Amino acid sequence: MAIVGYAHSLVRRHAPEPLGVLAVDTARRAIADAGLEVADVDGFVSASMFPTAGAHAVEDGTSIVSSQWMAAHLGADARYTAGFDGVGALTGSLALGVNAVASGTADYVLLHRALHNPVGSYHANPMTAAVGWQQWTAPQGFFGPLQMIALPYNEYLARYGASREAMAAVLVEARKNGARIPWSYWHGKPLTAEEYLAAQTLVDPICRYDCDIPVDGVATFVLTSAERAADLPNKPVYIAGYASGLPPRRRLAQHWPLDDIMDAGFGLVSRLWERSGVGPAEIDLPQVYDGFSPFVYFWLEVLGLCPVGEAHRFVQAGGIDADRPDGLPALSGGGALGNGRMHGVPQMLECYLQLSGRAGERQRDKATIGVACHSSPHYGGAVVYSAVPF
Template structure:
């Protein structure tokens, strides 16, 4: 295949930690992040003075008018390094879309270039008090003047448009999406730190849920939460001396710039065309093919993303994801199926912005998934955000 990126398999994840996922935590987000980072460093068999790199994406994902305050509603890499008292040589924050894949690329390049030896990558999510989408806007200016007055405002309207297109174009039914969301919640209900731990969903629950932005219902979106996860990355060479089996970064890709549109205008064709290019870049970067992946973890901040990612990655034919799923194609309890939501995703854990996908790849490939451990998994794939507006990372426990 085409040449792999120069840092392929040179950098590995060697430890992790995850806080409880709660609607509203009793402690400040910064305190939770500091504790979680310390736990991740210890899990990797290291001490804070050995960590010389910190990376994150600190975007605060709310469409309302909520204050952005470091250590409270966000936790930047700089804030975390200072709070830990670390003598960091490298501190960086990713500012694009696809927060986790972008952060991974920064961490990999820092280590491969020698800018840092051990990097903590974290993501801290906050759910502010009050309505998450509270909008105090009294006038619409700029491009929003053409959309907001007509009611086209916020991410639910954004995803409702291509979801409707898909249903009509391919004859899909909401019952197929019910099966999709039930699969995510089934798996999230098995994970102790999940907000939905021991609370699976039924098809009847889904179909009875109130409609928010037709055809998007309450259960089609991940629930806003407070939570933090942290990972420690280092070179493949150093990883061999640490306590856990390393999971190597085999390749990554970010989506191309999307077509210029009105705010939140995401037509289905844009998503699929841009997503196909994201996938092409990913396979070129990793030197792998869709058939090599035995642990795909697709992004699901909104449930239609699951269908879109399965199709653009070539894991099922275009227009067939809804049938693929209802036929049991992603059933994590079937050893012959593709466990695309085995980590629960955002719908099964809470709005952790791609962390569930990355974490499931790490846990399964390192053999640390406990009772959920799958057999013979060697290549994992974690997707983040929309196929045309995000990115993806390929992981392996068998470096080439």
């Protein structure tokens, strides 16, 4: 199975056109990039989850774009449409697309992710009464994603003696790389360690720069079999394997203890190496998920790219500096912190661009095996990509 084409919109706080218009335009460009016509594409997959804890309306074509909506508004003759319902959006969507092609249900599959930033406060809480599971959390102020990630990050800081100075290295690296990417919201806007350390704390110890910024943006990819890919204009990037994770223990929603994240992550990664036939020593292009900055530590450790409890020292010593000859390019695509809240797209896209030799001035000399990580290790997934057939 292979990726054979892509397109990416500009990433903006608020796009001038509706999300559906942006999505259809980006999809048409991806199909053309793959050397195909809309009539050739017979499968559509996506994850249309709107990632906000606020009370914004969810309307297809406006705040989300489903597979069915995309197929209909492209005017395609779709034999297969499906949407992934879960947090590890791109891993789940990709699995749906791979399975559709492998089973013969579809020949060419369009995978898309469309993100919307509504006007007003993104996570505004209009709640006047707490019901269901939230009665045990919301009255105490435990509501929304910032509190959710602050819990395991505080555990990490206390357990391993990490500091905010170490995390500054993560943000500087992500923004440095995102500043180089033309479609990034942060294009031309790197961040200094001093700016990071001076930023307002939102939920201790999370500050505003530890969070990806909500945006409007769309990315699309075209998938097909390795055999069909050989006849198309772009160098294919092959999908070697993927795996997803779920919490090992039942908890209240948003209750994410550090041990739950790591235990599930180790299980996920074990399955990933088994299914792909590679290991951490063979990965020269790891792209770790960074919707919140602590995820970088968690993924580096569960992938085996540094010892458990050592990620903060690893990054502070320049271990993920993509400009160093010995640096691990874990955020070379800028990630979410360097592009905007594109929900795992930067990780998948960087693997595709580098392994297909299409990264332009950012092209790395050595890029043969990549891994793209999505969401948290215990609620997400990871995909191994290869520059050569597997």
